Amino acid sequence: MTRKATNAAEPLLGFRRGLADSVSLMLGYFPIAVSFGLLAAANGLDPLQSLLVSALVYAGASQFALVSLLAAAASPLSVVGAVAAMNLRHLFYGPALLPRLSGGGPKLPRPLIAFGLTDEVFALASARLGADKGDVWLSGVQAGAYGAWLAGTVCGSVLADLGGARWPEVQAALSFVLPSLFLALLLPLLNRDTVVPPLVAAVVALLAVQFLPGHVALLLAMAAGAGTEVLKDTEVAHG
Amino acid sequence: MDDGVLVPVVLFSGAATYLIRYVPVALSDRLKGRGLSPRLQRFLLALGPSAIAAMLVLSVADFLPAARLGQSAPPVAVALLVVFMVYRLTRNTAWATLAGAICYGLAGWIPGL
Numbered sequence: 001m002t003r004k005a006t007n008a009a010e011p012l013l014g015f016r017r018g019l020a021d022s023v024s025l026m027l028g029y030f031p032i033a034v035s036f037g038l039l040a041a042a043n044g045l046d047p048l049q050s051l052l053v054s055a056l057v058y059a060g061a062s063q064f065a066l067v068s069l070l071a072a073a074a075s076p077l078s079v080v081g082a083v084a085a086m087n088l089r090h091l092f093y094g095p096a097l098l099p100r101l102s103g104g105g106p107k108l109p110r111p112l113i114a115f116g117l118t119d120e121v122f123a124l125a126s127a128r129l130g131a132d133k134g135d136v137w138l139s140g141v142q143a144g145a146y147g148a149w150l151a152g153t154v155c156g157s158v159l160a161d162l163g164g165a166r167w168p169e170v171q172a173a174l175s176f177v178l179p180s181l182f183l184a185l186l187l188p189l190l191n192r193d194t195v196v197p198p199l200v201a202a203v204v205a206l207l208a209v210q211f212l213p214g215h216v217a218l219l220l221a222m223a224a225g226a227g228t229e230v231l232k233d234t235e236v237a238h239g
Numbered sequence: 240m241d242d243g244v245l246v247p248v249v250l251f252s253g254a255a256t257y258l259i260r261y262v263p264v265a266l267s268d269r270l271k272g273r274g275l276s277p278r279l280q281r282f283l284l285a286l287g288p289s290a291i292a293a294m295l296v297l298s299v300a301d302f303l304p305a306a307r308l309g310q311s312a313p314p315v316a317v318a319l320l321v322v323f324m325v326y327r328l329t330r331n332t333a334w335a336t337l338a339g340a341i342c343y344g345l346a347g348w349i350p351g352l
Contacts, residue, residue: 024333027340044240052246056253066252070240076248084255089290094264096283110268114261119294126287127332173344176318179302180339182295183322184332189288197285198292205293209300218293225289229281 011136014105018140021128025120025141026148028181031174033149036063037156043071047157054153058146059118061215062086086215089222093122097129097138105134116142120181127185196232201225314346 033054040050045067057063062083069079094117113135121142129138186198205221212220302315322339329335 024336027333027336031340045245046240049240049242049245053249056249057256058253059256062252062256066248070245070248076244076251079248080251080255083252084259087256087259090256090260091263092283092286094260095267096286098264098267099280099283110264111261114264115257117260117264119290122287123291123294124332126291172347173340176302176315176343177336177340179295179298179315180318180322180336180343181332182291182298183319183339184326184335186288186291186295187323187326187335188330189291194285194288198288201289202292202296205296206300209297214297218290218297221293221296222286222290225292226282226285229285230278232281 011106014134014136015140015143018133018137018142019144020140021124021137022141022144022148024181024184025124025145028120028177029145029148030152030155031177032060033152034156034159034174036060036067037153037158038160039064039156040067040153041157041160043067045157047154050153050157051150054150057083058115058149059083059087059090089119089215089219090117090122092222093117097122097125100129101134101138105136108135108139113138113142116146118145120178121145123182123185127189197225197228199225200228314343317346318343 036054037047037050040053041047045053053063053066057066065086066079066083069082070076074082094114097117116139121138124141125138190198201221201224204224205217208217208220299315299319303311318339321342322335325338326332326335
């Protein structure tokens with residue numbers, strides 16, 4: 001029996017595989033969520049309020065902005081606008097992933113799949129999606145990431161009460177999880193045929209972040225990197 | 240923080256974020272049968288690796304402030320090298336991620352790094 005057929009016959013197996021594949025994401029999410037919990041506590045949010053932000057907004061960098069802006073007495077409308085603007089890059093994630101989800105296994109409701117389309121879930125799914133992975137696998141990945149995000153937020157809030165800023169080495173290690181994760185995700189995607197878009201995106205990100213906010217630089221770099229494939233197509237067509 | 244301010248902001252921010260993720264998904268599902276142009280397909284396929292590369296650069300840049308580049312670059316370089324080596328040895332994303340983070344944390348203890 002092929003893996004695809006196994007996945008179609010046993011949705012639970014697909015979910016478990018997704019959950020197992022999300023371990024690296026959990027490692028990445030947990031410490032950042034802990035940092036968020038710490039920041040939220042420092043800005044006057046109680047643990048339940050921090051959890052509410054993580055559960056409903058579920059978008060790392062913009063959560064930090066939301067809490068910081070509210071603490072600085074920014075107008076509610078401007079806070080919502082800032083959060084939305086920061087998350088505009090997510091517009092691309094669904095259309096980029098959906099065509100690559102295999103037909104094997106049950107199809108899950110799209111509103112459910114859409115909720116968990118964060119940067120890192122998109123990155124992991126882009127790197128790992130194959131013919132044997134479908135909606136159920138993606139939901140396993142998303143469940144792992146979301147669980148780690150909520151758990152980390154609660155831990156951060158609790159740590160704040162216990163004076164958690166006292167271990168700088170641990171904080172340093174935790175803070176470097178995301179760069180490590182991104183590099184580990186990128187390595188298997190690189191070969192002679194696929195290196196140009198990420199290379200262009202990296203260079204554009206590096207240049208753009210000197211002048212623009214990070215979320216704008218990210219959007220620009222993604223578009224520039226992927227845009228090289230469109231140009232390549234044009235060259236092939238003209239050649 | 241006052242719930243009267245926080246809760247509406249969280250609700251609207253959550254709804255905005257969700258719609259940004261969901262609306263393209265719904266549109267993409269509707270257009271599925273009509274087929275995307277080859278250019279758009281290539282663009283969407285290249286978006287993932289491009290996003291990962293950009294996120295890598297942006298997340299590393301946070302660790303390299305221009306004023307302290309000489310001091311901050313060596314631990315970052317060593318940690319990224321460790322990620323590369325561990326990934327080459329194990330082909331496991333989680334181990335490579337963990338090794339890089341631990342290496343960066345420990346670098347603070349090593350004189351000269």
